[in-house]
Amino acid sequence: MIRSRYASIIAPLAIIFLGVMILLAIPQTRPVVEGFLNGAFGGRNHFNLFSTLARFSILLGMAMSVLVSFRAGLLNIGGEGQLVLGGLTAALVGVYLPGPPLYVSVVALLAAMTAGASWAVLAGLLDRVAKVPLLIGSLLLNYPASYLASYFVSHPFRDVASGATQTHRIMTEARLPRFPGTILDYGILLIGATAILVIALEKTSVFGYRVRMQGYSYGFARTSGFPTGALYYRTLIISGMIAGMTGYTAVFGLNQRYIDGMLTIPLYTWTAIAAVLLAAIIPLITPVTAFFFAMLATGAVGMERSADIPREIGQIVQAVIVLYLAGVGGKMLSGGTKEDH
């Protein structure tokens, strides 16, 4: 059965590759493809490539957050709320905490991770204590989180002088350093390290094993004596921490402040979920699919510049991929219990 699943992924990939080659050949469509590739990888001094990597950094972070939950069988789609609160907290610490830069940076990171983890745990409490299904609870919590952040940034903590809906700049010295000559900051290293850790530990650690088994079957985990409650909350905490950390890198990296909508408008979390699903919730493949979606987004911008095709085509392609994936993937998230009986 897995063989046929690979077949249904390789076949369309081959078709797409062929299609792209053909489009490159035809003179009318050539600029479109070139614009896409340029948008993803090109630009002066490869500016766009670094733009893609910057986007990839955030997507990878969120993908890891989602992966940890999904792998454990937890349908936590509250990543957006965790990301936003993490970013906001990091920004507030970065702006208002006095002290040496390294200290501010580290405190901001820890605060962001705590904020993200707390929001995730809140969704967990709604599920375990109040019996509100995690899928719904975590999703519903996204909205108050976004609205709260939006409010803070529009009124009490707004940098009015700048004219935009954003906070003040964080302490300049505390920001994440950049790769020389580029706009890419070291945040990608942090996230990359986290990704490696997640992927490695999933397979080799006892915690990873238990969480995976619990994801396969909660009843099995209980009967085998796993500490299901602890595993449940620990998974959510890790998920939330990674999301919060991602928010921190977004704020302390490129932007150096929290701008209203910077984490929600690009649909980072939904894209990350799509990336995890496309990777069939397999840890090793997730960074690849995350990069693919990053490339898709920036390539679309390039296509808009060169061929005048609105960049939202990227989102449409992403959606179509998810739909196609659903059609071949079977009941990946709902588990095997929706049987015909």
Place this chain on the structure above:
Amino acid sequence: MFLDSAIIESIPRFFTPVLLAAIGSALCERAAVFNIALEGMMLVGAFAAVVGCVYTGSWMGGIGFAIVAGAAFGLIFSFFGVQRGGDDIIVSIGLNVLAIGLTAFLLRALFGVQGQFEDPRIVEIPKVNLGPVADIPFIGDLLSGQSILVWFAVLMVFATHFFLNNHYYGLRIRAAGQNASALRSVGVSPERVKTVALVACGILCALGGAQLSISNVTLFTEGMSAGRGWIALVIVMMCSARLPWILPTAILFGLVDAMGFRMQGLGLPQQLTEALPYLLAIVVLIIAFRRKSIRQQALGQSES
């Protein structure tokens, strides 16, 4: 914050989109289709309604385009979710993102605009004026001068309830949701029944979207559905898809929405009032699910 005529008059405007989506969601629930793409279906309906108005010059064209868009989304869901056996949650995610991307894309491609689209060609849906009834205090404000979709929505609640319980296809929809293979063994295709439920849901959500874009206001904004699809889902979950309960619950949410709007006028920040329905939803879900789990325990079902 008191119930004056302005608020009362505004409540139906607020509850109609959510109510329509909730009816559609209830149908899907009964057919055991876990459709959480209500947001996307509503959004495309809102957009299609505007496009329809602009291209046909009439509100009927707007409604017609919305119906087509909603039905199309229902069919797409059916194709990937029901026919191909895809995971309903994943299909829903795909459709929601598709709606966001497609509407933004077409907004640029067709009208050359980003963010918001206003145009004198957008025609408002007619309102129903009840003549002398309008003069009755409170009730008059509530009943008269509401768009036809409001009346449609309320009537649909009762019609759908009757349909599910008395029509043979309503019976089959309920059957499909409880035991699809049993339905198959009497020669009825559960896939077809679920598709019908999905298409109906798509149309209803799209009409809810139309209420947003060519009645409540006459413009389209990106992301216009603003989470109402999720509220509709919450309503259906709370009421266990029982239609007689969906109407008062939707009205309750409409009331909260209306009060939030009023509070904005009184100076409370927009973001906080917009968060109100979600906080209410969470509170209400806690109550509903706790009660459900207590009832389950009483029946001797062990905790999973």
Place this chain on the structure above:
Amino acid sequence: MQIESQVQPAVCRLNGISKSFGDIQALRDVTFEVRKGEFLAIVGENGAGKSTAMGVLFGLLEPDAGHITFAGERRKLKSARDAIDAGFGMVHQHFKLYPDLTVLENVLVGYEGANGFGLVPFQERRKAVASLIREFEFTLDLDRKISDMPVDARQQVEIVKMLFRGASVVILDEPTAVLTPQECVTLYAMLKRLCAQGKSVVLITHKLGEVMDHSERVLVMRHGALVAERKTSETDQGELAELMVGRQIETVEKISRIQPQVVASLQGVSVQSESDKPRLDGVSIELRAGEIFGVAGVTGNGQKELVNAVMGLEKNAAGQIIFQGRDIGGLTVAERRQIGIGYMAEDRMTIGLATRGTIAENLIAGREGSSPKGAVREGHSGFSSYGFLHWRQIRDHAQRLVKNYDIRTPSAMQRVGNLSGGNQQKVVVARELSAAPKLLVVENPCWGVDVGAISFIHRQILQLAETGAAILLISNDLEELFELSDRVGVMFEGRMNRVFDRSELDAFAVGAAMSGDEEQRP
């Protein structure tokens, strides 16, 4: 009871039916007929082809070769609907009922008789169904929801459905798996009435005792072919069993080796519920080393709560549970497993196993932590240290168990979901027994497992008892309980009122206790 009657005309006939699924030949040139008013039994192991043959008969499967005739005429059945229209009715092992709909609605789905507007004429249909119920002497409340009804009543609804559609041939697939002995009696009486009215009954079962008691003719299937046809009066259980398997079956020898020391004792174990009636009410049992204590009872009378209380899965358990002299009431599931209590859950697909996991992963569940007790028992250094797994040890362990427990699989890293039912169960057996538990709780170990694996598993359980372990065996299969147990306790409404010694075991006495009937003895 066999009725000698002259051979009746054939109602339908399968002629030379063959069917394969890919490489597997499920049916090989099968030919037989069903006669009017007869009680025909079809027996065979799992995978012998009985269900496939019924699938063809019922229009769900299209044969690769051969044809079906009805009263002499060839008929092509393209769907279940065609079969129903032709006069077939089938009661599947898993009922095709809608839990939240009423009895009346269940009968009507698909046959609503809607008018021009599509509205269902409920009044008129209700009268028709009610008169049918009266005619065949059923007892059903038309407005009751299926989910509120006991199993035997639901079975009646299935039969009413068929009769409502005018079935002349009634096929039942393993109908008595879920019934008490008394309910079986009622069912067979009902089926005899159908035969008397000219309907044909086809019974698919593996319960040879019932075949001998009630049928007139028996067909034996093996590996997709029809290997024998007998008049029931001219054969016996032993011959049928041999024909089914194709060889002599070794019967399992039960030798009681009970030792005096008490391994575990339950005293007044109870589980409350939200309503007044407790789900488990003061159960007290003493289990000695080497003893197999069977628990009989209709599902839902407290067995699940008993098991959960012993294993530590029930939060609201009251009373004392003492294991090897120690009160284990406060211990978690993991702790109980570590001190030597094992558990084979009845639901292997969702609880006993994680089917998406590999065999190796499933085999170490519960022992993956590096606790010294778990490590020392099997003589190796444990499966993990400082939170990291030793995959090499895990693989070796898995390969060893695959060999010792005869698990048919290409590799120990195979996904459990790809194994057959019997082999999946062997993985559970391997995992639990290799931990050498002192107390093993087993639920329905042979559900859905074929005959060969059944005797293997029974032998394993007996061997474990011989090593001095105590076994708590919960089962719906009275034959299994009678074969293996030293004592049998019967659960009814949360209480264990009657405990039978091995010498007192009698199907009707046990059945009476299962129905709460204290007085009835043959």
